[in-house]
Amino acid sequence: MSEIPHDLKYTKSHEWVRKNSDGSMTIGISAHAQELMGDMVYIELPEAGAELEAGNDCAVVESVKAASDVYAPVSGEVLEVNEALNDNPEIVNKDPYGDGWMFRIQPSEEEQWEELIDADDYEAMIASEES
Amino acid sequence: MGHRTPLYDKHVEMGAKMVDFGGWDMPLHYGSQIEEHHCVRKDAGMFDVSHMTIMDIKGAATRDLFRLLLANNVDKLKEAGKALYSCMLNSEGGILDDLIVYYMDENWFRVVSNAATHDKDLAWINKAAGEMGGITVTERSDLAMIAVQGPNAREKTFLALGDGVRDSAANLKPFYAAKIGELFIATTGYTGEDGFEIMLPGKAAPFTWQMLADAGVAPIGLGARDTLRLEAGMALYGSDMNEQTNPLETGLGWTVAWEPQDRRFIGRDALEFAKTKGLNKKLVGLVLQDKGVLRRHQVLSCNSKGEGEITSGGFSPTLGKSIALAQVPVSVELNSACQVDIRGKRVEAKVVKYPFVRLGKSCLD
Numbered sequence: 001m002s003e004i005p006h007d008l009k010y011t012k013s014h015e016w017v018r019k020n021s022d023g024s025m026t027i028g029i030s031a032h033a034q035e036l037m038g039d040m041v042y043i044e045l046p047e048a049g050a051e052l053e054a055g056n057d058c059a060v061v062e063s064v065k066a067a068s069d070v071y072a073p074v075s076g077e078v079l080e081v082n083e084a085l086n087d088n089p090e091i092v093n094k095d096p097y098g099d100g101w102m103f104r105i106q107p108s109e110e111e112q113w114e115e116l117i118d119a120d121d122y123e124a125m126i127a128s129e130e131s
Numbered sequence: 132m133g134h135r136t137p138l139y140d141k142h143v144e145m146g147a148k149m150v151d152f153g154g155w156d157m158p159l160h161y162g163s164q165i166e167e168h169h170c171v172r173k174d175a176g177m178f179d180v181s182h183m184t185i186m187d188i189k190g191a192a193t194r195d196l197f198r199l200l201l202a203n204n205v206d207k208l209k210e211a212g213k214a215l216y217s218c219m220l221n222s223e224g225g226i227l228d229d230l231i232v233y234y235m236d237e238n239w240f241r242v243v244s245n246a247a248t249h250d251k252d253l254a255w256i257n258k259a260a261g262e263m264g265g266i267t268v269t270e271r272s273d274l275a276m277i278a279v280q281g282p283n284a285r286e287k288t289f290l291a292l293g294d295g296v297r298d299s300a301a302n303l304k305p306f307y308a309a310k311i312g313e314l315f316i317a318t319t320g321y322t323g324e325d326g327f328e329i330m331l332p333g334k335a336a337p338f339t340w341q342m343l344a345d346a347g348v349a350p351i352g353l354g355a356r357d358t359l360r361l362e363a364g365m366a367l368y369g370s371d372m373n374e375q376t377n378p379l380e381t382g383l384g385w386t387v388a389w390e391p392q393d394r395r396f397i398g399r400d401a402l403e404f405a406k407t408k409g410l411n412k413k414l415v416g417l418v419l420q421d422k423g424v425l426r427r428h429q430v431l432s433c434n435s436k437g438e439g440e441i442t443s444g445g446f447s448p449t450l451g452k453s454i455a456l457a458q459v460p461v462s463v464e465l466n467s468a469c470q471v472d473i474r475g476k477r478v479e480a481k482v483v484k485y486p487f488v489r490l491g492k493s494c495l496d
Contacts, residue, residue, distance in 0.1 A: 038160065038164055042423060062423070062424040064358065064445065065354070066426075067426070067474065
């Protein structure tokens, strides 16, 4: 299994969240999620400026296998989306925690960060899914 | 644990992601499905298709049996090694399975049919053979099958298997086979590329697979097999056809042999009746004009002509866009526009002829 970065937090639906120094948060899907889905072929991102509510679907990833919703891990306004994914969705497969980020959000409820899953618990969660 | 082919350990050793496929543990991909797809279109790849059913049917009445069971005409098979693609129908004209029958000699025909229909096919064929008498049906689960496909498939197969195979197989025309010792090599396939399907003893499969790998043939999973056959416009049993559809509605009318008229194959009466009554549906190709991915069971609206349903869909790596096969009302015209409901959103698609890709090249205008 691939290494799970410890500076990130996670959700049950396999998104990851990075807290940036300016208070914004960057969101993507985990290495485990992209591995389950296989090669990505199309990614539909939210629009910059959109207001997201934690737990609601806000993007779609389509792989060779299936379409899957991405859920907003926290509430807030979308500041920026990763336009590179429009033409090269496979970046999500190659570098899920780096260049494969999906969008950046200005969180409206800071305390939601605390409710996210930390790396150790996320690792335990996917280990129990696999067994 | 599912059934395992003789190549199971090879797949695991080569890093395959194994999945359940109709009760068989089969490789989905060995890393990247899209790279595997391109490899078959541009070079050479190999598939383990040992899960498919191989039957040897022997006896003086075997030809008569196939005259009855197959919608295509077995009398097209006159030379050793010639192959025929056909549907096997029930009495309502519905498709029980699609299969390939090879002519070995006048008292011996070999059938390759789908894995998912294994029990049903065997029961159906055994019942008809029993009624006819003097026929033996032997399942060849001792055999493995490897498909080697791609523009360089022939050359790399000869490199791996030697000059004996080259001498016997180099001049085979499409849809022919040669028996070389314990190998049976056919110029059939399911990708729209040149290449071979090789039947061989299961115990010889792992080292043959390794020799092919050493000759530069990449292992390809069932994921890419599906996108390759979709691009090639080849129908998949269970998706594009089933017992509720007849060959005329699923683009397989060309496989139904109406002549001679006195060959009363099973399902013929129903097909004739359906033709007289007028068909309601047909199979067409779709190319998505917007972004997104067409998938099986999505519903499309063909303007005033009514609704259709996608029977196979996906992303075409060769074309870089999504394509599909769809069953639509017969009045739908080529090049017309339709709207597909993708997860509640209506997106534009164009009705086209298929195949979409043949021998590595796009067939679209």
